[in-house]
Amino acid sequence: MTNSTPRQQARLETEAQITRIGNRMLDADGLEGVSLRAIARELGIVSSAIYRYVKNRNALLTILIRDAFTSIADAVDDALEHDNSVLTVGVTMLAWSRTHPNRWALIYGTPIPDYQAPRDETVVPGTRIMVLLTNLLAEPTVQTSRSQLPPTHALDALREGLQELGLEPDDRVIMASVTVWSAVIGLINALRFGQFGPGVEQVEDELMQGLVSTLGH
Amino acid sequence: MTNSTPRQQARLETEAQITRIGNRMLDADGLEGVSLRAIARELGIVSSAIYRYVKNRNALLTILIRDAFTSIADAVDDALEHDNSVLTVGVTMLAWSRTHPNRWALIYGTPIPDYQAPRDETVVPGTRIMVLLTNLLAEPTVQTSRSQLPPTHALDALREGLQELGLEPDDRVIMASVTVWSAVIGLINALRFGQFGPGVEQVEDELMQGLVSTLGH
DNA sequence: CATTGTCGAGAGCACTGCTCTCTCACATCA
């Protein structure tokens, strides 16, 4: 069935188990709870042996980050099949953040000290939602664009980034994407990180709805 | 001159020195660089002696957080004296975040593991900008409020919070504040945390301008 | 069969926050 030696098989299995345990620890105790020594302990392995399977802690974090980006982007993908709207993007991300608060913080919160995400491993899953959003905002809805745009060169870097992902948005769409993106993620961060004080947990969806509406979508 | 004993004097001096070193370490190496042992070392003191002056690490963090909130709010205060606009709030916060990226992350990034900010020490400095913003948005500018508001009970918690701070905003103003706040902080987070990829460092102000403009202010 | 490579064990390094006990100098007070 599996065209690989039992040796390789076991290796892959152990690696999968490590990321599984890592994800569980992340969910349970946040990033500081993800400890290689603890994972080794759970595998019934001495602490140094874990480095046979994972180069170092940061390598494990890269896997967890890629997982998280993929998971939230999949959720948004699914939701958009039923209702192709900015609001759906927002509420779906919000719901995901509620289910996986620590994964949310991992990908959208403060960068991890002494960690640099390897771009070739994280850019694609990490930009999927941005691409969806830009496509969504590029559709010819009735845009009342009274707003002033920045000089075109200011958006060069962003435009190039989007072009590498196969998009050809004009400046108005780029600026709208940046704004919606910032607002949606800003709101979710504020909610997840408790910056609005207590009592808002019950009305998160209404706030997202109000925000998207205020943004004009 | 000082109506305190030399004993108390020295104590206060040492405490001030600790927070000064703490802030410097925060600026230099981020939160993980703030180590009580390292501070003690710099004071020429053995590691355990530091606990004479500071209950534990979290107590020091509370001081640093209060400092940071006060610093950024002061900056916004000053700037608003010259130009009382939402854009000024945005660019001032953005500039401050550029000068103090690690302090920014401390107050607006991922919550610190195993740390709970004592509300009575941080709420007031932590909400000053929100108050400013709400006042700013409450002024009778020409509001084209085509947007739908959430049901009034959804904003109860936020309304109460603002009332405790001496404000009496209506629902439209609350929702606008939440939106602008989320977008502005969301944008700065995205810039500081590198979520837009490389190349945007040169045009941060333009992006803030475009965002505020897109928001209709 | 012999060589090569992999996996796990174990010791060790440097670092963290924090606690406990002890000593000593100083300030206060009878």
Add this chain to the structure above:
DNA sequence: TGATGTGAGAGAGCAGTGCTCTCGACAATG
């Protein structure tokens, strides 16, 4: 002045982290 008490610092120690190095046992491969 002499006894008493207090506060600062020293030092050892605990539990935990990431990570490295070496060595032995075993399996896969030529």
